[in-house]
Amino acid sequence: MRIHVIGAGPAGCMAAIRAAENGHDVVIIEKNAKIGRKLYISGKGRCNLTNSADYRTFLQNVVSNPKFPMSALRAFSNEDAENFFTNAGVPLKTERGGRVFPVSDKASDIIDALHRKLRSLRIGVVFSAELLSLNTSEGKITSVITSGGEFFTDHVIMATGGASYPLTGSDGKGYGILSALGHRVVPPVPALSASVLDGVYDRGGKLIGSDTLPFPEGLSLRNVRLNAVSKGKTVRSEFGEMLFTSSGVSGPIALTVSSYVNRLDSSDLVYVIDLKPALDEQTLDKRICGEFSSSNKAFRNALAEFLPHSLIPYFCAVCGINGAKQVNLITREERKRIVSALKNMTFRFRSLAPLEEAIVTAGGIDVKEIDPRTMRSKIIPNLSVCGELLDVDALTGGFNIQLALSTGYAAGNGVGNL
Numbered sequence: 001m002r003i004h005v006i007g008a009g010p011a012g013c014m015a016a017i018r019a020a021e022n023g024h025d026v027v028i029i030e031k032n033a034k035i036g037r038k039l040y041i042s043g044k045g046r047c048n049l050t051n052s053a054d055y056r057t058f059l060q061n062v063v064s065n066p067k068f069p070m071s072a073l074r075a076f077s078n079e080d081a082e083n084f085f086t087n088a089g090v091p092l093k094t095e096r097g098g099r100v101f102p103v104s105d106k107a108s109d110i111i112d113a114l115h116r117k118l119r120s121l122r123i124g125v126v127f128s129a130e131l132l133s134l135n136t137s138e139g140k141i142t143s144v145i146t147s148g149g150e151f152f153t154d155h156v157i158m159a160t161g162g163a164s165y166p167l168t169g170s171d172g173k174g175y176g177i178l179s180a181l182g183h184r185v186v187p188p189v190p191a192l193s194a195s196v197l198d199g200v201y202d203r204g205g206k207l208i209g210s211d212t213l214p215f216p217e218g219l220s221l222r223n224v225r226l227n228a229v230s231k232g233k234t235v236r237s238e239f240g241e242m243l244f245t246s247s248g249v250s251g252p253i254a255l256t257v258s259s260y261v262n263r264l265d266s267s268d269l270v271y272v273i274d275l276k277p278a279l280d281e282q283t284l285d286k287r288i289c290g291e292f293s294s295s296n297k298a299f300r301n302a303l304a305e306f307l308p309h310s311l312i313p314y315f316c317a318v319c320g321i322n323g324a325k326q327v328n329l330i331t332r333e334e335r336k337r338i339v340s341a342l343k344n345m346t347f348r349f350r351s352l353a354p355l356e357e358a359i360v361t362a363g364g365i366d367v368k369e370i371d372p373r374t375m376r377s378k379i380i381p382n383l384s385v386c387g388e389l390l391d392v393d394a395l396t397g398g399f400n401i402q403l404a405l406s407t408g409y410a411a412g413n414g415v416g417n418l
Contacts, residue, residue: 001024001025001154001155001415002024002025002027002152002153002154002155003016003019003024003025003026003027003153003154003155003156003157003415004026004027004028004029004144004151004153004155004156004157005019005026005027005028005029005156005157005159005412006028006029006131006144006156006157006158006159006160006174007028007029007030007158007159007160007161007169007174007387008028008030008032008034008035008036008125008159009035009036009037009038009039009159009161009169009170009387009388009404010036010039010049010114010387010401010404010405010408011159011161011386011387011388011389011404011405011407011408011411012028012030012157012159012386012387012408013028013035013036013114013117013118013408014076014404014405014408014409014412015157015159015384015386015408015409015411015412016028016118016121016123016157016412017114017117017118017121017123017412018408018409018411018412018413019157019411019412019413019415020121020122020123020412021121021412022412022413022415022416024415026121026123026124027123027124027125027126027151028118028123028124028125028126029126029129029131029144029146029148029151030125030126030127030128030129030169031128031129031130031131031147031169032127032128032168032169033127033128034111034127035111035114035115035118035125036107036110036111036114037168037169038161038165038168038169038170039107039110039111039401040107040108040111040168041107041165041168042107042401043099043101043107043398045105045106045107046101046102046105046106046107047101047102047106047107047109047110047401048099048100048101048396048397048398048401049081049085049092049100049101049102049110049398049401049402049405050078050081050082050100050398050399050401050402050405051078051097051098051099051100051397051398051399051402052078052082052094052098052100053078053098053397053399055073055074055077058073058078058399058402059073061394061395061397061399062392062393062394062399062403063191063259063260063362063393063394063395064191064362064363064391064392064393065367065391065392067372068367068370068372068390068392069372069392069403069406069407070372071372071373071410072372072373072375072403072406072407072409072410073402073403073406075373075406075409075410075413076405076406076409076410077406078100078398078402080409081402081405081406082100085102085110085113088113088114088116088117089113089116090102090103090104090109090110090113091103091104097397098397098398099397099398100398126146126148126151128147128148129146129147129148129149130146130147130148131144131145131146131160131173131174131177132145132146132147133145133177133180134156134177134181134383135150136181136380139380139381140380140381140382141153141155141156141181141380141382141383144156153382154382155382155383155384155415156382156383156384157375157383157384157385157386157411157412157415158174158177158178158383158384158385158386158389159385159386159387159389159404159408159411160173160174160389161174161361161387161388161389162188162360162361162363162364162388162389163175163188163355163356163361164190164355164356164357164358164359164360164361165356165357166356170361170388172188172361174389175188175364175365175389178365178385178389181379181380181383182379182380183365183366183369183377183379183385184365184366184368184369185363185364185365185366186363186364186365186366186391187363188355188361188362188363188364189262189263189352189355189361189362189363190258190262190352190353190354190355190357190358190361190362191258191259191262191358191359191360191361191362191393192255192256192258192259192358192359192360192393192395192396193255193258193259193262193352193353193355193357193358193359194245194247194248194249194250194254194255194258194352194353194357195248195249195250195254195257195258195271195349195351195352195353196247196248196349196350196351196352196353197210197215197247197248197249197271197347197348197349197350198210198347198348198349198350199211199212199213199347199348200213200314200318200345200346200347200348201270201318201346201347201348202317202318202320203318203319203320203337203340203341207348208317208318210247210248213314213317213318214246215244215245215246215247215248215249215314216244216310216311216313216314217244217245217246218243218244218310219243219244219308219310219311220241220242220243220244220251221241221242221243221244221251221273221275221308221311222240222241223239223240223241223277223278224239224240224241224242224253224273224274224275224277225237225238225239225253225273225274225277226238226242226249226253226254226257226271226272226273226274227271227272227273227274228257228260228261228269228270228271228272228349229269229270229271229272230261230264230265230268230269230270231268235260235261235264236256236257236260236261238252238253238254238256238257239253239277240252240253241253242254242273247353248347248350249271249347252396255359255396256395256396257271258352258358259362259393259395261349261352262352262362263362266349266350266351269349270346270347270348270349271346271347271349272344272345272346272347273344273345273346273347274342274343274344274345275306275307275342275343275345276306276342276343281339281340281343284339284342284343285335285336285339288306288335288338288339289335291305291327292327292328292330292335293328294328295326295327295328296326296327296328297326297327298323298324298325298326298327299316299321299322299323299324299325299326299327299330300312300313300316300323300324302327303315303316306342315341315345318341318345319334319337319338319341320337321334321337321338359396359400360388360393360394360400361388361393362391362393363391364388364389364390364391364392365385365389365390365391366391367390367391367392370385370390371414372410373410373414374410374411374413374414375407375410375411375414376411376414384411384414384415385411386404386407386408386410386411387403387404387407387408388400388404390407392407
């Protein structure tokens with residue numbers, strides 16, 4: 001069979017490789033001048049290609065439609081992915097949290113390994129050819145129309161990616177093309193995204209806008225807890241590291257939280273940071289009382305025992321306490337404000353950063369219309385869909401690339417053997 005794979009990311013490459021191994025004549029059509037453009041920037045250029053988590057833990061890290069990739073992950077697991085790249089000549093290492101990287105810390109080694117495999121299987125790649133449309137006749141795809149010409153086909157595997165990082169080729173155009181063929185598209189939204197905040201609430205519950213009190217941009221906070229609260233209920237709570245940006249927050253725990261709030265009403269959402277999650281309010285109050293009662297330090301200097309230096313001016317403004325005030329003159333009411341701010345620094349959420357800046361896309365082709373074992377469309381018999389184009393997304397740590405590899409493998413295998 002003549003198989004055309006649209007997109008040369010990890011899903012597309014793996015789909016092409018598996019289809020070729022099954023004896024098909026495979027051609028990849030790629031809009032860029034090289035394969036794996038998005039892989040080059042993954043893991044900050046190091047390419048966190050998978051995660052060593054066990055099957056159950058892996059699925060717990062899938063946010064949208066976690067049951068859908070179960071069959072694909074069994075057919076091509078994270079262990080299979082590690083073996084694939086090791087056998088392709090790329091030594092791997094496992095770091096904190098089960099994150100798997102090439103020993104070289106170079107994403108290019110992963111891409112080169114895919115390139116070698118494509119060449120060894122004589123898989124053709126048409127570069128700089130943008131998909132324009134899919135021609136159909138009697139409910140089946142007959143040809144692929146691209147900026148580089150028309151390709152007659154027996155089966156098409158769509159692996160064009162989501163809508164994040166459009167400069168890498170993931171511009172979301174695949175949604176419109178598949179929608180025109182009758183597929184439902186779950187509206188794409190950012191996932192693993194920075195959050196834009198309007199400002200912080202002061203001691204009286206009044207919002208201090210970020211224009212009045214700029215965020216401490218560049219400040220990294222470790223061992224803190226971030227709670228996303230909607231209508232008085234905590235919808236997600238994460239412990240770890242986060243980062244202040246010029247417009248809000250980012251970093252590991254903020255990125256994770258973003259994947260759980262991306263479809264919530266932003267008008268009812270606040271972010272609450274617990275700067276001292278290991279201490280309850282009573283214990284924290286006792287510690288502050290002990291530190292302050294016998295000292296004549298200025299408030300801003302005494303706070304160095306509790307907070308990073310660059311956060312102190314911001315914290316003083318939130319508490320409404322003059323940083324020059326001697327701590328042995330701090331009143332009980334002021335001490336309550338300090339404890340409250342340390343345990344519940346509350347920010348008004350505005351939005352997530354734009355979709356094109358997100359690490360991955362949530363939303364995409366409705367998985368109810370795709371066979372989870374083969375990735376074949378239930379609407380067009382000679383069409384398969386895989387990778388980020390599907391309405392499946394996961395947390396950081398190598399899970400998303402593994403999903404691309406597994407669903408790509410399932411799509412290539414699902415075309416069938418000769």
